[in-house]
Amino acid sequence: MPIGASAQSIQARIDTVQAAGITLRDVRLSLDWPADAPEGRLRLRAGTIDAGALGWRFETVDWRCPLRRESTGEDTRWRCEGPLQGRGSPPMQLALVLDAATTSVALSSGPARVALARNAAAPDSTRIDLRRVPAAWVEALVRAGWSDARLTAGSLDGAVRIETPASRPLQVDADLSIDGLALETADSSVAAGDLDADLAIRTALPDDALAARVDGRLRGGELLFGNAYVALPQAPIGLGIDVARSGAAEWRLPRLQWRDGDALQIDGAARLTPELGIRQLSLHLFSRDTAALPARYLSGWLGLAGLSGLSMAGGFDANIDVGDDMLRAADLAFARLDIGDAAGRFRFDRLDGAVRYSATRPVRSAFAWRGGALYGMPFDAAAWSLESGDGLLRLREPVAFSFLGGEIGFESLQIEPPAADAGLRMQTALRLDALDIGVLAKTLDWPAFEGMLAGRIPTVRYADNRIDFDGGLSMDLFDGRIDVSSLAIERPFGVLPTVTSDLALASLDLQALTGVFGFGSIEGRLHGRINGLRLVDWNATAFEAELHTEPAPGVRQRISQRAVQDISSVGDASFVTTLQGRAIALFDDFGYRGIGISCRLRNEVCRMGGLRSEGNAFTIVDGAGLPRLDVVGFNRDVDWPVLVERLAAAAGGDVAPVIE
Structure with a gap:
């Protein structure tokens, strides 16, 4: 030197x-x-x-x-105070005071101030006082134990005590008041925003290791952990965490505590991977009043499932054990729990009992609901008996409950919870007996259909946010039958739900059908198929449809003037008769030999066809008798939205018959 x-x-x-x-x-x-x-x-x-x-x-x-x-x-x-400059740092002021016994250092920038004090009588102890200190100033301290963390906003007040004894690990204890903290990890999987808190932190930092105990209260703000989003109330929430880590090994959290009044109480322990993935998690959750849970804790998951705005009332008590990316055990007890969808799609009233799941030892459970509704249509009470023990949750005996004047029955049910990269999977056998389609149509504001819906679906599978139906459904409608097969639903409660299916129509009474839709009057029997039907957000985007009449004993085949006009207006068609001029207006209806129409919908264009085609023309109505009347279409490619508008106008009576 x-x-x-x-x-x-x-x-x-x-x-x-x-x-x-x-x-x-x-x-x-x-x-x-x-x-x-x-x-x-x-x-x-x-x-x-x-x-x-x-x-x-x-x-x-x-x-x-x-x-x-x-x-x-x-x-x-000795006293010395003046400006401090450093590479990449804002303008600061540093003050130093020395005497025989003490050392005091104060670093300030604007309203922020950090003061350090040491006493020669306790050379291993240092005290740091913080006043309105930007969170960014202590980011390095946080990153010493959590390398991915970034502090982007907020300030701190409080005191930090540093003990550096020669024979023991470095200890850092802090009592902090945090205002408006914003934090995020490099991959944005963990984040906090506008967080206010009072925390007591006790930390030991042996070589390449961390042991910390955190107790405190959270006072508003937002938290994000993967898909879990938490909107904290202004009322204080008690928090307790013990954390330990050695080098780059796993995180150990032997104590987890959360105290949110009657809304949610949590006690547990966890082990996390270095990347904060769950290696082992044990939790006990209790809620006396679940009303605040959807908005406060569940909105992230509910949004992904298309269930935003879910409502809850009542309580529950749950124990959950997760290990190696799989659910090992779960015990969920309901206490007069009500669950409802904000969009009115479903509602369950007064859930009581328990659901128990185990990946190993056999367990049994039972629960019941008092009633509920599906799209505003009520169903009655049902009791469920369950068993588990091999990673599956099964129905022990069939369950049935009344719905739409008939009955829905679950012959079997098997649920497989999410594990590793696989999501929830479910399989059931479903029975529908004599459901009243008239009640269904009235509730959903459909035309006044009358008929019954029945069928047995041997397998209904849910996986990857998709429902597949094996088997089929049969609907007795308009004195005929509609069979539904190859039915599947993607994102049933999510954004843009998509339905695919095939339909077969047999011997529908055209007079009853056209009467319901206000589409003139046609007598006869309708047959046909609609294959490859695809509905996106309940709007048709693709299908291949072919509909035609077939003679039936004792059934007349007649078509009214209004129906002729409606068909002509919808299909860009015109009619050709054996009588000229206005004489046709003297007749109310006409006989026909056959009616047929087809449409192949792709890219919002409907490729039209009929009983027979010649060039760009196709015959829709093949007349019979006198006066003979044929309806022929002359535009085989029709814009689908325009066609839908024409159908709606014809059904509403907006198209007046014009006979020339």
Whole structure:
């Protein structure tokens, strides 16, 4: 350490200085103190200042200040305060006060202030006081234990105590008040926003390890953990966490506590991977009043499932054990629990009982509901008996309940919880007996259909947000039958639900059908198929349809003037008769030999066809008798939205018959 000195100046170059857990390297010190002057000029430069376990590091530091000697009786202290500059740091002010017993350092920038105090009587102890300190100033401290964390907003007030005993690990204890904290990880899987909290943190930092205990209260803000989004109330929530980690090994959390009044109480423990994935998680959750849970804790998951706005009332008590990315056990007890969908799609009233699941040992459970509704249509009470033990939850005996004047029955049910990369899977056998389609149509504001819906679906599978139906459904409608097969629903409760199916129509009474839709009057029997039907958000986007009449004993085949006009207006068709001029207007209806129409819908264009085609023309109605009337279409490619508008107009009676 070379030193040059004269009566008025001192210069020093020091390789390394260590004090209070802080290391300064490449230090250059100069002091100019003119003779008889009341103060000198001190300048300290350092290549790096490293706060070690605290994670702080500054480079190219330059501090200049007037150095004064202050004497009070036998006590003497030195004071120096001036601007501090460093690479990439904002303008700061550093004040240093030294005496025989104590060292005080204060660093400030605007309203933010960090003050450090040490006493020679306790050389291993350092106290740091924080006042309106930006969270970014302590980001390095947080990243010392959580390398992916980034603090982007907020401020802190409080006190930090640092103990650096020679024979024990570094200890950092803090009592902090946090205001408006914003935090996120590099991959955005964990985040916090506008978080207010009062925290007591006790931390030990042995070499390459971390042990911490956190207790406190959260006062509003937002939290995100993967798909879990938490909107914190302003009322304080109690928090308790113990954290331990060695090197790059897993995170151990032997204590997890959450206290949100009657809404949610949690106790548990966890082990997490270095990337914060769940290796083991055990939780006990209790809610006396679930009303706040959907908005406060469940909105992230509910949004993905298309269930935003779900409502809950009542309570539950649950135990959950997760290990190696799979659910190992779950015990969920309901206490007068009500669940409802904001869009009115479903509602379950007064759930009581329990559902128990096990991936290993056999367990049994039972629960019941008092009633509920599906799209506003009520269903009655049902009781369910379940068993589990091999990673599946099964129905022990069939369950049935009344619905739409008939009955829905579950012959079997098997549920497989999510595991690793696989989501929830479910399989059931479903029975529908004599459901009243008239009630269904009235509830959903459909045309006044009359008939019954029945069928047995041997397998209904749910996986990857898709429902597939094996087997089929049969509907007795308009004195005929419609068979539905190859039915599947994607995103049933999500965005843009998509339905695919095939339909077969047999012997529908056209007079009853056209009467319901207000589409003129046609007598006869309708047959046909609609294959490859695809509905996106309940709007048709693709299908291949072919509909035609077939003669039936005792059934007349007649078509009214209104029906002829409606068919012509919808299909870009015109009619050709054996009588000329206005004489056709004298007849109310006409006989026909056959009616046929087809449409292949692709890319919002319907490729039209009829009983027979010739060039761009196709016959829709093949007349019979006198007066003979044929309806022929002359545009085989029709814009689908336009066709739908024409159908709606014809059904509503907006198209008036015009006979020329």
